Amino acid sequence: MxxxxxxxxxxxxxxxxxxxxxxxxxxxxxxxxxEDVLHSYGANQGFIVGRRASLVVDTGFHDSVAAxxxxxxxxxxRRIFVLNTHYHxxxxxxxxxxxxxxxxxxxxxxxxxxxxxxxxxxxxGYRKRxxxxxxxxxxVKIAYPDITFAREIGTQLDDxxxxxxxxxxxxxxxxxxxxxxxxxDRVLFAGDILWxxxxxxxxxxxxxxxxxxxxxxxxxxxWAGLRTKRGRASHxxxxxxx
Ligand SMILES: [Zn+2]
Numbered sequence: 001m002x003x004x005x006x007x008x009x010x011x012x013x014x015x016x017x018x019x020x021x022x023x024x025x026x027x028x029x030x031x032x033x034x035e036d037v038l039h040s041y042g043a044n045q046g047f048i049v050g051r052r053a054s055l056v057v058d059t060g061f062h063d064s065v066a067a068x069x070x071x072x073x074x075x076x077x078r079r080i081f082v083l084n085t086h087y088h089x090x091x092x093x094x095x096x097x098x099x100x101x102x103x104x105x106x107x108x109x110x111x112x113x114x115x116x117x118x119x120x121x122x123x124x125g126y127r128k129r130x131x132x133x134x135x136x137x138x139x140v141k142i143a144y145p146d147i148t149f150a151r152e153i154g155t156q157l158d159d160x161x162x163x164x165x166x167x168x169x170x171x172x173x174x175x176x177x178x179x180x181x182x183x184x185d186r187v188l189f190a191g192d193i194l195w196x197x198x199x200x201x202x203x204x205x206x207x208x209x210x211x212x213x214x215x216x217x218x219x220x221x222x223w224a225g226l227r228t229k230r231g232r233a234s235h236x237x238x239x240x241x242x
Contacts, residue, residue, distance in 0.1 A: 018045075018068065024185025026050060026161055029237045030069060032060075042240045043090040045069060046189045048182055050157025053079040056103070057180050057189040057237075059094030063139040066094025070101060081106060081155050083165055084145060085191025085239070086174045087114035088201070089122050095143035106153060107145035108167045111176030115144055160184065168193070172209035173201070173239075181233060192239030 019031045023046075030045040046057040047069060054073035059066045059082060073080055080103035084092045087107075092115060095105055107115070119142045127134040147153070155163045164181045171177070172193040180189040192201065193210065202210060 018065070020072070023235045023237060024048075024182060024187040026157070027182050027185045027187040027235075028072070029189075032240060041090050043192075044237060044240055046180075046237055047073050048157060048161070048163050048180075048185070048187075049073060049078075050161040051078075052158045053081060053155065055081045055083060055155050055157060055163045055180070056098060057083050058085050058091040058191065059098060061090040061093050062136055063094055063097050064136075066097035069094075070097055074101060079104070083107065083178060083180060084111055084115070085178050085180075085189070086176050087111045087118065088174070088192065088204075089119070089126070091191070091239075092119065093123065093137070093140045093142075096141040099143035104147060105143060105145045106147045106149070106155070106165060108176040108178050109148040109150055110167075111174070111178065112145045112148045114174070114176055115142070119144075170209045170212060171206040172212070174204040186234040188233035188236045190236055190238055194236060194238040 018033065021029045021031060023029050027048045028046060030047070032042040032044050035042050041061065043058065043060065045060055045065070048055045048057075049072075056069060056073055059069075080098060080101060082095065082098045082103050082105045084095070084105065084107040099105060123137060123140060123142060127137055149165070150167065152164060152166045155165065157163060161184055162182070164183070165178050166181065167176070167178055173191065177191060177193050179191060179193065181187075
């Protein structure tokens with residue numbers, strides 16, 4: 001969402017909490033509200049909790065977003081995995097909160113490459129732009145992925161609960177998108193390749209890929225092979241929903 005920087009002013013900084021909604025037996029969506037920066041520009045996050053480990057899907061625009069999720073997934077006996085669905089700042093700036101808790105951060109290899117090339121500069125740009133933003137981002141430290149993958153990686157959250165992380169073959173929002181599918185819950189976390197009620201950010205997008213992704217929102221996911229390989233999703237969580 002770096003193009004939001006071009007907006008003329010930071011209009012409001014409210015403190016409406018994100019809404020945490022259970023979308024499956026093990027899966028929750030953290031639904032951002034509004035468009036202001038305190039709410040990661042309305043970006044959603046999610047988490048899946050198993051007996052052995054949990055997986056957090058995106059970390060928000062600043063450390064407070066991440067800090068609000070951490071207690072919901074943390075325990076002395078449970079590992080934490082974090083997925084960045086892509087490199088945009090409102091999905092990765094909360095990473096260090098989890099890294100400081102010894103979480104393992106996962107991303108597609110292109111997402112990781114983009115973060116290394118751009119995240120520090122983006123953070124610097126945000127801080128210079130506006131005093132409110134600068135204060136808000138004071139605690140943000142860029143934390144890069146620990147594990148990268150090319151096509152797909154599976155996370156085993158307990159003996160029966162798997163969360164598959166998939167880089168779709170068709171490019172849509174960026175060249176490093178990932179989606180998460182939880183077969184037991186039939187839940188799909190789509191990241192910013194799916195927008196509901198917001199116009200999509202196309203700054204890094206492949207337009208045709210994004211159109212196909214948006215058109216698929218009410219149908220079984222067509223391009224990751226999920227229908228044939230892993231069943232179909234009954235809930236799809238978009239990157240943001242208005
Ligand atoms: Zn994005």
